[in-house]
Amino acid sequence: MRTILGTMCDPHTGWLLMRSLETLKLRMTAAADGACKVADFLNTHPKVASVWYLGFLPQGHPDRPVFERQCKSPGSTFSFEVKGGEAEAFAVLDRFKVIKLAVSLGGTETLASHPAAMTHSDIPEGERLRLGITPTLIRISVGIEDPDV
Amino acid sequence: MTDSHNRFLGNRPLSPETLMMGYGYDPFLSERSLKPPVFHTSTFVFRSAQDGKEFFELAYGLRQKRPNEEPGLIYSRINNPDLEMLEDRLAIWDQAEASLVFASGMAAISTTLWAYARPGSVIIHSGPVYGGTDFLLKKILPQFGVTSIAFLSEGGNRAMEEAVGSARSKGPIAALYIEAPANPTNGMVDLERAREMCPASTLRMASGRLSSLTIRCWGRSIRPLWHMVLIWSSRRLLNMSAGIPT
Numbered sequence: 230m231r232t233i234l235g236t237m238c239d240p241h242t243g244w245l246l247m248r249s250l251e252t253l254k255l256r257m258t259a260a261a262d263g264a265c266k267v268a269d270f271l272n273t274h275p276k277v278a279s280v281w282y283l284g285f286l287p288q289g290h291p292d293r294p295v296f297e298r299q300c301k302s303p304g305s306t307f308s309f310e311v312k313g314g315e316a317e318a319f320a321v322l323d324r325f326k327v328i329k330l331a332v333s334l335g336g337t338e339t340l341a342s343h344p345a346a347m348t349h350s351d352i353p354e355g356e357r358l359r360l361g362i363t364p365t366l367i368r369i370s371v372g373i374e375d376p377d378v
Numbered sequence: 379m380t381d382s383h384n385r386f387l388g389n390r391p392l393s394p395e396t397l398m399m400g401y402g403y404d405p406f407l408s409e410r411s412l413k414p415p416v417f418h419t420s421t422f423v424f425r426s427a428q429d430g431k432e433f434f435e436l437a438y439g440l441r442q443k444r445p446n447e448e449p450g451l452i453y454s455r456i457n458n459p460d461l462e463m464l465e466d467r468l469a470i471w472d473q474a475e476a477s478l479v480f481a482s483g484m485a486a487i488s489t490t491l492w493a494y495a496r497p498g499s500v501i502i503h504s505g506p507v508y509g510g511t512d513f514l515l516k517k518i519l520p521q522f523g524v525t526s527i528a529f530l531s532e533g534g535n536r537a538m539e540e541a542v543g544s545a546r547s548k549g550p551i552a553a554l555y556i557e558a559p560a561n562p563t564n565g566m567v568d569l570e571r572a573r574e575m576c577p578a579s580t581l582r583m584a585s586g587r588l589s590s591l592t593i594r595c596w597g598r599s600i601r602p603l604w605h606m607v608l609i610w611s612s613r614r615l616l617n618m619s620a621g622i623p624t
Contacts, residue, residue: 230489230490230492230493231478231480231489232437232455232456234485234489234492235455236480236481236482236485236486236488236489237454237455237458237461237479237480237481238461238464238479238480238481239454239458239481240416240417240418240419240454240458240459240460240461241416241418241460242481243458243460243461243463243464243479244414244416244460244464246464246479247398247414247460247463247464247467250398250464250467250468251398251399253395253398253471254394254395281563281564282564283559283564283566291534292534292565292566295566295567295568296559296566298570299558299566299568299569299570300559304559306562307564308562308563308564344562348508348509348561348562349506349509349512349562350509351509351512351513352506352509352512359530360505360506360530360563361506361532361563361565362506362562362563366562368561368562
C-alpha cells in the first residue's frame with residue numbers, strides 16, 4: 230500500500246533521521262529527566278490545579294499497573310491544568326520566555342501548547358470536555374535544556 | 379551475513395545505541411565514506427535484464443525470496459538505501475521484525491489504515507487521538523464506508539471491550555487503533571489486552587506474515603510487544619527541531 234500511495238520517506242529525510250538516531254538515547258533520557266523536574270515543580274505550584282504526569286499515577290489507579298508494565302519511563306510530554314479558565318491558561322503560555330509556544334512534541338526544545346484551542350479545536354466542545362481537554366489544559370513537551378535554568 | 383549486519387560481539391548482543399552508528403551500512407561499498415551517502419536518485423540501474431526481472435518479481439510479490447537473496451533496488455518509491463538502513467535501525471529499537479518509515483506521521487497512519495479498511499468495515503479506536511487522526515477517522519473514512527467506534531482510554535479495559543463488542547455487530551473489524559498514552563491526557567491503554575482481543579493474524583506483507591512491525595507512536599518508551607503494528611511519529615527523533623514535517 231505504501232508503494233502504491235507513494236507515502237514513503239525520501240532519502241534525504243532518511244539520512245537526517247539516521248543522524249538523529251545516533252543521539253536518540255541521550256536526548257530521550259535528558260528530556261525525560263527534565264520532564265520529571267518540571268512535573269515536580271508544577272505539582273506544588275499554587276496556581277496549578279492538576280498535573281497529568283504518568284510518574285504521578287497513584288498506586289491503586291487502574292492505569293498504574295498498565296503504565297508499569299508497558300512503559301520504561303513517563304517520558305517527556307504531559308499536560309497540566311491551571312486554576313481559572315482559558316484566559317489564565319493563555320496568560321501562562323504568553324509569559325514563557327524560553328519555552329516556545331508551538332504544537333508538536335518530542336524535540337530538543339521545550340514546547341507548550343493549548344490543545345483545546347489548537348490541536349484538538351476541531352473536536353466538538355462537548356466531546357472535548359468529555360475527553361478531559363478543558364480550556365485550562367496546557368500540554369508541555371520538555372526538551373533537553375537544563376531543567377533548572 | 380556481512381559485518382555491517384552483525385548484532386553481536388562474540389556472544390554478547392550489541393545494544394541499540396551502539397548499533398545506531400553503523401548497523402546496515404558498509405563503508406567499503408560507498409567509497410569508504412564513514413557516513414552513508416544520501417542516495418539522491420529516483421531510479422537504480424540493473425546490471426542485466428535478468429537482474430531487473432528478478433528484482434521486479436520480488437517487488438511485486440510474484441515469488442518468494444531465495445535464501446540469502448537480497449532484494450535489488452529498483453525505484454525510490456519502492457525502496458532506497460537511506461530508507462532501508464533507517465528502517466533496519468528503527469526495528470532494532472523496538473525488537474521488531476521490520477519497520478517502515480513514511481513521509482509524515484499522518485502518511486504512516488493513513489497508509490496503515492487504508493491497508494486494512496474496506497467499505498463496510500469498522501475501526502475501533504481509543505480517545506483522545508491526535509487531531510489529524512481524528513479528522514481522518516470521523517470525516518474522511520466514513521465517505522468510503524468505513525465507520526469508527528471510539529472508547530475513552532480512561533475507561534480502561536471495560537470501555538475497550540465494550541467498543542470491540544459493539545463493533546463486531548456492525549461489520550468486520552479493520553483495526554483496533556490505539557494511542558497509548560493518549561494525547562494530550564496521558565490516559566493509558568492496556569496493549570496486551572488489546573492484542574488478545576484483536577490478534578494481528580491478518581498482517582500480511584509482500585514478504586510474508588510478520589509478527590511485529592514498528593512504524594512509530596506518540597513519544598513514549600514502551601516495552602516491545604509482539605503481534606502489533608506500532609506507529610511512531612519521527613518528531614522525537616530529530617535533533618533539529620522543526621526541520622522536517624511529521
